[in-house]
Amino acid sequence: MIKYILKKNNVEGSHSFGKWYAFPVKESTVDIDKLAEHMAAHNTPYSAGAIKGIITDMVSCIKELLLEGRSVKLPDLAIFSIGIKNTRGGAVKEEEFTVAANIDGLKLRARATGSLQMKDLETSLRRATVVEAKKKQPVTSPKE
Template sequence: MIEYDLKKNNNKKNEKAYGKYYAKPHISETVDLDELADHMHGHNSPFSAGTIKGILIDAVTHIKELLLMGKNVKLDNLAIFYISIKNKMGAENADDFTVSKNIEGVRMKARATGDFRSVNLNLDANLKKYGAKKKKSSTTTDTETTTPSGDTGKSESGSTTNPGSGSEGDGLE
């Protein structure tokens, strides 16, 4: 379940968005490597949480090493990690270009791939406003949820349906 907060855009430079409300994900916590390893171990893994953590630490170290060698790293169904260069300013010509004068730094970025692409996440995501009260009916007490495609995530019988209808989202990603 993804909970969201509504935030008012107060940036006057963007006239179309100024004063309008937009959904932002409500993040209740950030899971670190220890918690991720424990979570993975809890899913019937034959490996201990310590072994899983060691593998994750090694993966992080080697992903950084490969990125600094100028390679992209793809973790199927998660992301392609890559390096980008943040330029300070352009040089008038190629001979005037220097790293110290024209480059501010490098950044690691990630682009979703496979199951984590927006089109696939939209099908799996259930959204609920943070702090929303539970709706009560005569037969059930349940929290109403909605997918990015507008489905409520409930069938007429009240059971959860597969969210989404193949919608590509609203373009606000």
């Protein structure tokens, strides 16, 4: 079940100003240990420890390939690639461009592949009434 909250677009001048949109509620984050335990519980002959080792090696290899300038595609999930964080403003002339002055760092990009399909959206999505924010006041979605 995917929970969602509604948010109103308050960006003046936007073509969607004043309209309401659904956003998914992220319940929690699962780390490699929990992912391995979850996978091991799916009738596999591999232990959570073996699966964790494979996932850990996969992460390391994906990073290595990305830093070699390659993209990595995991079908029905995402294509991972490297992006560059440029500084604001950029160089006025090509000759003035330097890595130190014009690049802030790298970022990981993930472009979705495949699709998440549910047979019946009405029963697979549910509006959240209250969402607990970490170390903040509870966020409530507006009344319909």
